[in-house]
Amino acid sequence: MTEKWTIGHAVSELTAAFDADGLDTPRLDARILVGHAVKLEPSLLFARADRVLTDEESGLVRDFAARRQQHEPVSRIVGHRGFWGMDFALTPDTLDPRADTETVVAAVLNLRTATGAPRILDLGTGTGCILLAILKDWPRASGIGVDIKPGAVTAAAENAARLGFSSRAVFQRGNWADGLSETFDVIVSNPPYIAATELPALAPEVTRFDPKLALSGGADGLTAYRALIPSVRRRLAPKGRLFLEIGIRQADPVTRLLTAGGFSLRAEHRDLGGVVRCLEAIPA
């Protein structure tokens, strides 16, 4: 890499290096990382391609490139991820929110015509992305986000404060719904659901950087559903709805767990790839 980079050279060199490493989106990654180093939106880089980087900016670019070459996701390097039109700060304790999870948010928001001020419970809240996305588009709603990781609870509360939701969202540590006494109109969860046998096959971006507790669903991927479903039955209002994110091929086994736990399946919601990504259930 040259000593005095221009923005254009830095983007070209990083793109070539990432391409040689077989990263999926080398040019996009290079643009975002160089933009982050020089504090410019990626869309403005081309117009400033001849600007020479300061030594400090060059150092940042080298550091970001080395981290990306170790498979750290761009979102973790820049420290945030866009979800439902908002930016969520990430920490080592939080899952990097996935676009597929927006399927769950959209499914919940189908209920928006309901009157009143619904109470929402988000179990395994991570960054708080599901609860806060629901609150963004359902102004009368308020809720609680629960996570077993104290660091995730702190991160979610900080996201809520930065995004202006502190008056409608509370975050607390807990084991699924244990210890809660309130009943909720909507309970939502994206629990860890990757089977132990499938974990090693995931991309290093996932296995090295997402918290294990956010990924691992035990031997068959269903451990969290077995614990969570019985814990939520008494916390759901009589006309309430439960929304669970699921992994590929989990619709049938999770539906059986819902039935055994006193729920009836009301709907299946598919993600943009056509995969059933969310189950909606009501008390049986």
Ligand SMILES: C[S@@+](CC[C@H](N)C(=O)[O-])C[C@H]1O[C@@H](n2cnc3c(N)ncnc32)[C@H](O)[C@@H]1O
């Ligand atoms: C797949 S991540 C989902 C995070 C976030 N809701 C999202 O969709 O991006 C699962 C979350 O469940 C949390 N978790 C794991 N076991 C838990 C438990 N027993 N009780 C509460 N939360 C738990 C993890 O810490 C993690 O934040």
